[in-house]
Amino acid sequence: MQKHILELDVLRVLAMLFVTTFHFGLQYVAENLPCFNFFCKTANYDFGNIAVTLFIALSGGLLYKKYGAVDIYEDGSFKEFYIKRFKTIYPPFWILSLYIPLTMTRHFMADGNAFFMGHPLKLLLTIVGFDGYIRQYGVDTYVFCGDWFVGAIVLLYLLFPLLAKCYRHRPYMTLSVLAVLYSCQYLIPTEYDDVFGSLPLTLSLKFCIGFMLIENLERLKNLRLVLVSALVFVVLTFFDIPSRVNTDFLGTVAAMALFVVVFYLASFLLHFEAICLPVQKLAKLSYCFFLVQHVGIVWAQMAFIKIFERMHWNFTEWNVMVLLGLTFVAILLASWVLKRISDTIVKFFTFRTILLSHHFLS
Numbered sequence: 001m002q003k004h005i006l007e008l009d010v011l012r013v014l015a016m017l018f019v020t021t022f023h024f025g026l027q028y029v030a031e032n033l034p035c036f037n038f039f040c041k042t043a044n045y046d047f048g049n050i051a052v053t054l055f056i057a058l059s060g061g062l063l064y065k066k067y068g069a070v071d072i073y074e075d076g077s078f079k080e081f082y083i084k085r086f087k088t089i090y091p092p093f094w095i096l097s098l099y100i101p102l103t104m105t106r107h108f109m110a111d112g113n114a115f116f117m118g119h120p121l122k123l124l125l126t127i128v129g130f131d132g133y134i135r136q137y138g139v140d141t142y143v144f145c146g147d148w149f150v151g152a153i154v155l156l157y158l159l160f161p162l163l164a165k166c167y168r169h170r171p172y173m174t175l176s177v178l179a180v181l182y183s184c185q186y187l188i189p190t191e192y193d194d195v196f197g198s199l200p201l202t203l204s205l206k207f208c209i210g211f212m213l214i215e216n217l218e219r220l221k222n223l224r225l226v227l228v229s230a231l232v233f234v235v236l237t238f239f240d241i242p243s244r245v246n247t248d249f250l251g252t253v254a255a256m257a258l259f260v261v262v263f264y265l266a267s268f269l270l271h272f273e274a275i276c277l278p279v280q281k282l283a284k285l286s287y288c289f290f291l292v293q294h295v296g297i298v299w300a301q302m303a304f305i306k307i308f309e310r311m312h313w314n315f316t317e318w319n320v321m322v323l324l325g326l327t328f329v330a331i332l333l334a335s336w337v338l339k340r341i342s343d344t345i346v347k348f349f350t351f352r353t354i355l356l357s358h359h360f361l362s
Helices: 006-030 047-067 078-097 099-111 120-127 131-135 149-169 171-187 190-198 200-215 223-238 249-269 273-283 286-311 317-361
Strands: none
Touching: 006 047, 006 249, 006 273, 006 286, 006 317, 047 149, 047 200, 047 249, 078 099, 078 149, 078 286, 078 317, 120 131, 131 149, 149 171, 149 200, 171 200, 190 200, 200 249, 223 249, 286 317
16 A cells, blocks of 8 residues: 655645635635735736646646556556546536536526526536536536636546556656647747646646656755755746746746645644644545635625625725635535535445445356
């Protein structure tokens, strides 16, 4: 059994924090409410990019740590691989997506049109988790939760056997080819920069960088490398570097630099039980957290606005910071409930499958 790497849990929790602060800031600015630019955007990148990059790199690296040593098609483990990925991704996503038929019913009762986002076949995109991802490219879908991240991670899991095989045999060539192809994407007109971070080649490069990081974790503990990485992160965060490459590239570099620094510091922080135990608990909620966070921020904001209006309170940067903390706690609770329900359903159907298989074998 492979040893669990607790330092990586710290990075997961950090990604959860950054994706919340980023979307929280965007949502409150969109409503013209005062909000500190705290872990939201810098001159060169945004912390949403950092969060997604960390999560994708961690997902890729941990998969490669478990399955990368062999060809999962040749050794017959591909069935186990895809079943585990299916159980992880789809049950919680489908549970949250039950909101869509309820919304369709509400629209049908209100205006007689259940298919309020267009053709009914678009619901197939929701079933496979690509509704948010396709919406990135300007297609209206019935997306409700998970944004584009669900489709992105499904795509990467489908590509994993090919990417892992290429990296296993030619790691430097694989990363070099992906880096060159990634760079070629800057030939795409600037009006498409909003989708740059979700392009398949962008995702694949970050996924494979995760292979490299997890494969070289011990080397990342070099103090000189940590200090250089810290310097790179500070420069990219606080000094404006005018260039189109800050669309995604500088954010990716900042994420990798932060990965090195946090991984090094985490080994010291985890000696404190007050930090270690919460980190382990929170890290287990990371995927459900990513599913819930955006819609959770929107709903919490609507509730806060109504409360403030009724109480005749004014929004300030400081009380909005308090609302950020309350929103984070609410999202955590929703994520915990979602994971409990999802795990219970998966265990139930797994148990029934085992019983049926024993019945037919006997």
